[in-house]
Amino acid sequence: MGGFFKSSIGRKFAMALSAFFLMFFLLQHFAINFTSVFSGETFNEVSHFMGTNPLIQFVLQPILIFGVIYHFVMGIILELQNRNARQISYAKNNGGANSTWMSRNMIWTGLAILAFMGLHFYDFWFPEINTKFIEGDWSGLHDGEFRYYHELQEKFLSPVRVGLYVLAFVFLALHLLHGFNSAFQSVGANNKYTRGLKLFGKLYAILIPLGFVVIALYHHFNHNH
Amino acid sequence: MNLTLKIWRQKNASDKGKLVDYLINDVSPDMSFLEMLDVLNDKLITDGDEPVAFDHDCREGICGMCSLYINGEAHGPDRGVTTCQLHMRKFTDGDTIYIEPFRAKAFPVIKDLVVDRSAFDRIQHAGGFISVNTSGNTQDANSIPISKHAADEAMDAATCIGCGACVASCKNSSAMLFVGAKVSQYALLPQGQVEAADRVLNMVKQMDEEGFGNCTNTGACEIECPKGISLENIARMNTEYLKASLKG
Numbered sequence: 238m239g240g241f242f243k244s245s246i247g248r249k250f251a252m253a254l255s256a257f258f259l260m261f262f263l264l265q266h267f268a269i270n271f272t273s274v275f276s277g278e279t280f281n282e283v284s285h286f287m288g289t290n291p292l293i294q295f296v297l298q299p300i301l302i303f304g305v306i307y308h309f310v311m312g313i314i315l316e317l318q319n320r321n322a323r324q325i326s327y328a329k330n331n332g333g334a335n336s337t338w339m340s341r342n343m344i345w346t347g348l349a350i351l352a353f354m355g356l357h358f359y360d361f362w363f364p365e366i367n368t369k370f371i372e373g374d375w376s377g378l379h380d381g382e383f384r385y386y387h388e389l390q391e392k393f394l395s396p397v398r399v400g401l402y403v404l405a406f407v408f409l410a411l412h413l414l415h416g417f418n419s420a421f422q423s424v425g426a427n428n429k430y431t432r433g434l435k436l437f438g439k440l441y442a443i444l445i446p447l448g449f450v451v452i453a454l455y456h457h458f459n460h461n462h
Numbered sequence: 463m464n465l466t467l468k469i470w471r472q473k474n475a476s477d478k479g480k481l482v483d484y485l486i487n488d489v490s491p492d493m494s495f496l497e498m499l500d501v502l503n504d505k506l507i508t509d510g511d512e513p514v515a516f517d518h519d520c521r522e523g524i525c526g527m528c529s530l531y532i533n534g535e536a537h538g539p540d541r542g543v544t545t546c547q548l549h550m551r552k553f554t555d556g557d558t559i560y561i562e563p564f565r566a567k568a569f570p571v572i573k574d575l576v577v578d579r580s581a582f583d584r585i586q587h588a589g590g591f592i593s594v595n596t597s598g599n600t601q602d603a604n605s606i607p608i609s610k611h612a613a614d615e616a617m618d619a620a621t622c623i624g625c626g627a628c629v630a631s632c633k634n635s636s637a638m639l640f641v642g643a644k645v646s647q648y649a650l651l652p653q654g655q656v657e658a659a660d661r662v663l664n665m666v667k668q669m670d671e672e673g674f675g676n677c678t679n680t681g682a683c684e685i686e687c688p689k690g691i692s693l694e695n696i697a698r699m700n701t702e703y704l705k706a707s708l709k710g
């Protein structure tokens with residue numbers, strides 16, 4: 238098993254596993270955010286649970302951080318190796334004749350997501366870590382009320398920020414339009430039984446990012462009224 | 463028809479090489495692409511110039527020797543054909559056609575359009591075979607029951623002619639379609655089982671050592687492959703590789 242993760246196929250496999258984990262995380266993140274659209278209270282409660290439950294904070298969160306870092310570091314390493322495998326490029330190359338734009342630009346859509354994650358961490362994760370670990374406040378309260386829903390609404394006041402979020406989700410959709418099915422292919426699931434998965438993958442890749450966009454826009458326009 | 467050809471010329475492996483323009487007139491639409499190059503070479507030889515070196519052998523789509531990256535696609539714009547089966551009727555009068563060698567670090571140019579694809583041979587030597595006793599008591603293959611489905615899939619994988627179009631088309635110069643086909647043709651059959659684990663481990667190891675890139679599932683190889691080898695073969699190789707790694 239030792240050489241497995243050093244081999245090309247092993248790395249593909251690990252890349253896909255990290256991607257599965259991220260796609261699962263994305264789904265639960267979406268489910269939680271979505272509650273904010275119909276009930277601020279529910280959103281507050283779930284956020285507080287996620288933010289203070291020791292299993293989530295000290296077991297799942299480190300795994301997530303590892304998964305994200307592994308995914309983009311390995312993504313960048315593989316991209317560099319792959320570029321190196323063709324040292325003289327073609328004078329004329331018709332990539333569009335045999336592959337999708339999404340599949341050829343995973344590194345660029347991925348880097349766009351990475352840039353977005355920088356903004357997203359600045360917006361939500363760093364303040365959260367600051368409140369909990371530096372100020373030592375685990376109450377989740379502000380002026381006697383749960384602060385999460387309020388903080389969320391504040392963030393989505395800025396049209397620039399909402400614009401950046403929407404743009405980032407377009408890149409995420411593009412990344413997943415190739416990535417979802419690519420991950421299944423990488424772990425060896427491509428045969429006559431997996432045809433239905435392709436459609437499901439396209440739906441996931443479009444609907445989940447679209448859902449996040451709807452949530453961001455909802456809070457932006459709802460708060461001004 | 464009259465065409466402008468932009469052909470990669472490179473004296474030898476260490477020469478830098480460059481694209482050179484050639485005008486060619488009165489090309490018949492019924493010619494094959496290689497016949498068109500033969501006509502060009504006749505003219506170059508008559509004029510005392512160096513003819514363009516390119517690979518070919520059977521000229522009927524079965525040997526896998528012909529190559530060429532034509533107008534940005536391996537084996538040209540047609541589907542399911544090798545360059546020797548490509549006809550000039552796929553082009554129109556006045557076209558400019560780029561003709562480049564298959565490009566990959568693992569396929570170094572030897573001269574002009576000729577590249578060294580012996581990396582594929584070394585991968586085959588690493589495990590693309592079954593060991594049989596040829597003492598005269600060899601069991602008749604037909605006495606081993608094989609399902610129609612497995613036989614069909616193995617046969618499809620075995621149609622790979624090792625041309626390297628998959629590598630040339632892949633943005634990562636990955637050889638996984640070729641290796642996937644060569645692993646699958648045995649993995650699907652009872653005769654291939656005994657050496658299955660060693661085969662896939664050794665072939666993938668050799669593939670990695672040759673400096674091919676890593677598959678990112680763009681699917682370009684499957685579209686450009688003259689034999690229609692399916693991506694399912696790469697998926698099968700991935701599972702075979704995982705199985706073999708877990709065992710050993």
Ligand code: HEM
Pocket residue numbers: 249250252253254256257259260263308309312313316340343344346347348350351412413415416417419420423678679
């Ligand atoms: C939450 C965010 C992300 C999700 C859900 C995601 C999802 C995926 C999926 C499903 C794959 C296919 C895996 C495979 O083929 O084995 C993939 C591949 C890849 N991702 Fe991401 N990704 C994310 C973030 C990123 C980031 C931040 C980068 C930064 C560079 C990145 C770069 C790549 C690259 C280079 C590939 C390999 C190319 C390919 O397989 O076609 N991804 N990603």
Ligand code: SF4
Pocket residue numbers: 621622623624625626627628629639640643683686687688689690691
């Ligand atoms: S898989 Fe197809 S493109 Fe690749 S070497 Fe075999 S026949 Fe050629």
Ligand code: FES
Pocket residue numbers: 517518519520521522523524525526527528544545546547
């Ligand atoms: S020359 Fe044999 S396949 Fe083209």
